[in-house]
Amino acid sequence: MPEGTEIGQRSATIAVLVDNEAGILARVVGLFSGRGYNIESLTVAPVDEERRQSRVTIVTTGTAMVIEQIKAQLDRLVPVHRIADLSLDGPHLSREMMLIKVAGAGEERMEALRLAEAFRARVVDATTGSLVFEMTGAGEKLDAFIALMRPLGLKEICRTGVCAMARGPRGLQA
Amino acid sequence: MSATTQAADARVMSGAEIVLQALKEQGVEVIFGYPGGAVLPLYDALFQQNAIRHILVRHEQAAVHAAEGYARSTGKVGVVLVTSGPGATNAVTGLVDALMDSIPVVCLTGQVPTHLIGNDAFQEADTTGITRPATKHNYLVKDIAKLAGTVHEAFYVARSGRPGPIVIDLPKDILIGKGAYSEAPQVPHRSYRPKTEPDMGAIRHAVRLLRAAERPVVYTGGGVINAGPEASRLLTEFVRMTGFPCTSTLMGLGACPSSDPQFLGMLGMHGTYEANLAMHGCDVMLNIGARFDDRVTGRLNAFAPDAKKIHADIDPSSINKNVAVDVAIVGDAARVLAALIECWKAEDAPRQDRAALARWWDRIEGWRGKDCLQYRQESRGVIKPQHAVKRLYEITQETGRDTFITTEVGQHQMWAAQYFGFEKPNRWMTSGGLGTMGYGLPAAMGVQIAHPDALVIDIAGEASILMNIQEMGTLAQYRLPVKVFILNNEYMGMVRQWQELLHGGRYSESYSAALPDFVKLADSFHATGLRAKTIDDLDRVIHEMLAIDGPVIADIAVAKDENCFPMIPSGAAHNEMILAPGQQGGVAGVTDEGKVLV
Ligand SMILES: Cc1cc2nc3c(=O)[nH]c(=O)nc-3n(C[C@H](O)[C@H](O)[C@H](O)COP(=O)(O)OP(=O)(O)OC[C@H]3O[C@@H](n4cnc5c(N)ncnc54)[C@H](O)[C@@H]3O)c2cc1C
Ligand SMILES: Cc1ncc(C[n+]2csc(CCOP(=O)(O)OP(=O)(O)O)c2C)c(N)n1
Ligand SMILES: [Mg+2]
Numbered sequence: 204m205p206e207g208t209e210i211g212q213r214s215a216t217i218a219v220l221v222d223n224e225a226g227i228l229a230r231v232v233g234l235f236s237g238r239g240y241n242i243e244s245l246t247v248a249p250v251d252e253e254r255r256q257s258r259v260t261i262v263t264t265g266t267a268m269v270i271e272q273i274k275a276q277l278d279r280l281v282p283v284h285r286i287a288d289l290s291l292d293g294p295h296l297s298r299e300m301m302l303i304k305v306a307g308a309g310e311e312r313m314e315a316l317r318l319a320e321a322f323r324a325r326v327v328d329a330t331t332g333s334l335v336f337e338m339t340g341a342g343e344k345l346d347a348f349i350a351l352m353r354p355l356g357l358k359e360i361c362r363t364g365v366c367a368m369a370r371g372p373r374g375l376q377a
Numbered sequence: 378m379s380a381t382t383q384a385a386d387a388r389v390m391s392g393a394e395i396v397l398q399a400l401k402e403q404g405v406e407v408i409f410g411y412p413g414g415a416v417l418p419l420y421d422a423l424f425q426q427n428a429i430r431h432i433l434v435r436h437e438q439a440a441v442h443a444a445e446g447y448a449r450s451t452g453k454v455g456v457v458l459v460t461s462g463p464g465a466t467n468a469v470t471g472l473v474d475a476l477m478d479s480i481p482v483v484c485l486t487g488q489v490p491t492h493l494i495g496n497d498a499f500q501e502a503d504t505t506g507i508t509r510p511a512t513k514h515n516y517l518v519k520d521i522a523k524l525a526g527t528v529h530e531a532f533y534v535a536r537s538g539r540p541g542p543i544v545i546d547l548p549k550d551i552l553i554g555k556g557a558y559s560e561a562p563q564v565p566h567r568s569y570r571p572k573t574e575p576d577m578g579a580i581r582h583a584v585r586l587l588r589a590a591e592r593p594v595v596y597t598g599g600g601v602i603n604a605g606p607e608a609s610r611l612l613t614e615f616v617r618m619t620g621f622p623c624t625s626t627l628m629g630l631g632a633c634p635s636s637d638p639q640f641l642g643m644l645g646m647h648g649t650y651e652a653n654l655a656m657h658g659c660d661v662m663l664n665i666g667a668r669f670d671d672r673v674t675g676r677l678n679a680f681a682p683d684a685k686k687i688h689a690d691i692d693p694s695s696i697n698k699n700v701a702v703d704v705a706i707v708g709d710a711a712r713v714l715a716a717l718i719e720c721w722k723a724e725d726a727p728r729q730d731r732a733a734l735a736r737w738w739d740r741i742e743g744w745r746g747k748d749c750l751q752y753r754q755e756s757r758g759v760i761k762p763q764h765a766v767k768r769l770y771e772i773t774q775e776t777g778r779d780t781f782i783t784t785e786v787g788q789h790q791m792w793a794a795q796y797f798g799f800e801k802p803n804r805w806m807t808s809g810g811l812g813t814m815g816y817g818l819p820a821a822m823g824v825q826i827a828h829p830d831a832l833v834i835d836i837a838g839e840a841s842i843l844m845n846i847q848e849m850g851t852l853a854q855y856r857l858p859v860k861v862f863i864l865n866n867e868y869m870g871m872v873r874q875w876q877e878l879l880h881g882g883r884y885s886e887s888y889s890a891a892l893p894d895f896v897k898l899a900d901s902f903h904a905t906g907l908r909a910k911t912i913d914d915l916d917r918v919i920h921e922m923l924a925i926d927g928p929v930i931a932d933i934a935v936a937k938d939e940n941c942f943p944m945i946p947s948g949a950a951h952n953e954m955i956l957a958p959g960q961q962g963g964v965a966g967v968t969d970e971g972k973v974l975v
Contacts, residue, residue, distance in 0.1 A: 222568065225517065226505060237510050268697055275694035281514040281534055284568045 214243070215270045216262050216289040216297060216367045218375055222282035223249050223257040230280055231259055240265060240273055244299075244342075244364035256284065258375075262365050287375050289367050297367040301345050306333040307356025315355045322348050333358070392521050392552040393422035396485065399528035401428050402561055405456050407447065407826055408432070409440040413460025414500060415487025418552035432826060432855060435847035437464050439819035441471020441542075442845070445480045446823030449806045450781055452605055454535050455823065457484040462500030465507070465546075470813060472511040472542045477810025478628060479603055481540035483531050484512075490550035491519050504546045513541030519548065521556035529561040538571025539692040540603055571691060575708030575716050583663065583687045583704050584720045590661035590685075591733035593621045596644065599628030599809070600666015600690060602802050604710035609802040611714035612665065613637065618721065620734055622741055624652035626667050628809045631799035641741065642750075645673040646945050647791040650749035650954060651741055653943070656681055657951035658740070664688045666710040669699040670810070671974070679950030689713040749943050749956055750795055760912050762789065762864045762935040766796040766836065769862060772919045778832040780804065781824045785817040785841030788870035788941045793836040815844025818861060822848060825857040832860070832923070839865040839932075840889050849902035852928040860922050861930045863895060866937045874940045878955075879972060895932035904928035947974035 221227050228247055235242050244262040249255075263273060270288070277286050289295040303324075305315050312334070319326065319336050322344065328335035338348060342365065349360060369375070390398065396419060400408070407430045412420045423431050434440040437459045444455025459468050465486040475482045486508075489498040505517045514534050516527050524547075531543040587593055595616055601608045609632040616623045616639050623633045624644040633640045642649035644656055656662070662684045667673070669688075674680040680700060688696050689706040696705045706713055720726065754764040766789075773780045782797055783806040784790040790807055799805050806824060808816035817835040825833040835842075842863055852859050872887040896906030905925050909918040915933070922931045942957040948970050 225519075226509070229506070230509060233509055268701060271697055272694060275692075275696075279538070279571075279692065279694055281569045 246364040393418040410458030415461035437467035442819035443823035446820030461487040475542035481535040482542040515544040573709040594659040598626040598667025601632040608711035635798035651744040653951040789864040814841035853903040899930035
């Protein structure tokens with residue numbers, strides 16, 4: 204494949220299983236900033252207390268060549284056990300959770316509640332002047348809900364970033 | 378487990394003793410270091426033992442370069458010990474140098490006690506934060522129970538896969554505290570297990586392409602040196618067996634003997650005409666242990682446009698990074714070469730078109746006939762820098778001594794690469810990736826420590842040598858007979874050359890004004906100073922230098938305005954090389970895009 208012909212960028216969701224040790228997140232983030240790669244979303248949390256492992260999920264964009272580079276660079280970090288390119292390896296699930304606060308009154312408040320029901324967002328906090336919804340779903344669904352809440356008194360948004368996993372029996376665990 | 382190590386296991390030791398015990402178990406014989414408050418417990422433990430020798434440098438950067446020289450010339454891991462704060466920050470340039478050139482180094486840094494970390498304590502620096510992008514991996518040890526294991530792991534990581542520098546940050550309370558020693562584990566590492574055995578399918582694919590090639594070229598790099606002397610032997614065998622032309626990067630010199638008729642010399646920005654044109658015109662390229670560096674490829678969209686490319690590298694991230702390749706082989710260069718040879722010899726391997734290969738060699742011989750490295754040395758007067766290196770090479774050859782060359786960075790480095798021949802690997806130590814002025818003298822120190830009876834010469838520039846000149850003191854203290862051979866052109870010659878060619882001859886700040894008298898300088902550092910002013914002095918000074926059994930600075934006054942050719946200007950292609958004045962080459966204009974490149 205000659206250089207310069209790859210104008211096509213693709214998005215990739217990469218799962219990384221790492222040792223849960225001090226500095227690991229700095230290593231991953233430093234790799235992206237130091238080499239000029241994009242991070243669209245990054246989540247991390249321990250997934251195996253016994254083996255002290257955490258799972259990092261990164262959503263990034265780049266040319267096919269850059270995404271291969273990102274994976275190779277991640278894979279050579281010493282505390283990295285496994286990586287998987289969920290976007291390439293077959294169908295996968297991708298979910299995000301969000302808390303979203305709206306503070307509308309009257310008809311706006313009613314409309315927010317109606318839309319929340321249609322989107323299966325749960326009310327997790329309510330005062331006379333405000334509502335907090337909790338919502339889980341694909342990123343686009345969250346985006347759509349946010350767009351609808353904007354004219355209805357949107358106050359605050361908190362999103363977890365993407366949490367993803369391959370469909371089917373195959374696992375990532377080392 | 379032997380009885381003595383079992384006893385050692387049971388013994389409770391201080392953290393400092395644990396570190397030294399682990400170093401001993403890893404086979405460490407020498408440490409390059411510089412003391413300070415945070416590492417006093419380690420210095421105290423060093424004082425009370427004899428197994429490990431400590432070489433006191435004069436600047437922490439030099440400790441790392443010395444460890445690099447030691448490592449590159451032996452294949453072992455180099456070891457450095459520095460204090461917290463400024464000791465660690467001074468080491469950073471050396472660490473990045475080792476990272477860029479894939480040199481295995483373990484650097485122990487002192488740190489303030491764990492309970493003070495984060496408090497801006499005296500001589501505190503966030504060493505693991507600062508060195509994270511400067512190392513292959515780094516550690517902060519906060520629990521003495523993990524100390525021995527961390528040291529063992531550091532050595533394993535430093536030397537495995539693509540080698541590199543490792544920092545272990547050691548808080549002072551950990552060094553003073555007591556704990557139990559543990560031996561290096563015999564089980565595979567939990568996560569870091571680089572692949573060394575190549576995939577045979579990829580090897581067969583590569584051999585099929587190579588057999589079908591009409592214009593093949595073998596392009597080798599530092600990875601062949603990293604893979605140990607056996608890889609160089611196998612490379613030479615493969616090249617001779619196939620009859621293919623072979624070229625090398627700056628970092629790979631010595632893997633294929635320079636005297637071999639199939640060796641085309643170095644390629645790249647200051648590579649030979651024949652090597653670069655062979656790269657440009659080839660139809661199949663076999664890259665072993667080289668990383669398609671920009672100094673080598675020139676303009677990427679004009680790089681080897683007709684070639685099928687095969688790339689063998691131990692680090693998957695080197696493959697398809699700058700140049701997309703047709704066949705990727707992940708593995709150790711020695712294992713890859715052994716597999717290629719085996720596959721090439723197999724009965725069912727397709728035939729090579731020998732007539733086409735002969736025609737290819739005819740073209741290459743035509744390019745060779747241009748004799749791109751020729752220069753004119755007048756019989757009177759000014760010494761040409763190329764001639765100084767050539768005579769140094771010829772005269773050291775006559776001595777028959779095992780010779781190791783280090784360099785600083787600049788034109789002299791390129792002339793050393795072009796005019797000094799290397800027949801064996803591990804004899805050539807230079808800062809390629811980072812291009813660190815000040816590398817050569819401390820690296821030579823490290824080489825000389827590893828090879829006390831060998832001839833070790835730092836081919837230097839008058840500007841670079843001043844960057845770590847304090848190490849003359851180390852040479853004196855340890856009686857290291859390193860020879861510093863300065864090609865003194867009174868300019869930062871490489872900078873001057875670019876200013877001449879790219880910036881209208883405006884020599885902004887590139888003149889080496891107010892130079893010291895290098896002969897007196899040598900004298901004040903208890904070394905011998907020699908000077909060659911004209912061509913009449915050159916041979917005599919080289920002979921004298923080699924006859925002296927101690928450190929020498931030979932100040933060789935060379936032509937001030939000489940440029941280093943051939944040269945592929947930044948942003949140009951291999952077939953757009955500039956040759957020395959008087960030789961016809963491709964014409965190269967430097968474009969504005971070219972100017973932004975370094
Ligand atoms: C002033 C100046 C001018 C320069 N001009 C030139 C020039 O004209 N030509 C030139 O070539 N260079 C030149 N350089 C050097 C250049 O910057 C690079 O350092 C050099 O080209 C890189 O060499 P390399 O590709 O062999 O890679 P190295 O940096 O040596 O990297 C080694 C590669 O081998 C791999 N590897 C490591 N161990 C193994 C193993 N066991 N088995 C298999 N693979 C392994 C690594 O993963 C890596 O990809 C110049 C430098 C300076 C300072
Ligand atoms: C630490 C450092 N600073 C700056 C440079 C940029 N640089 C590259 S070559 C060079 C000039 C070197 O001059 P000298 O040592 O006299 O060598 P010459 O080119 O004259 O042979 C400079 C300043 C560098 N490579 N390293
Ligand atoms: Mg100079």
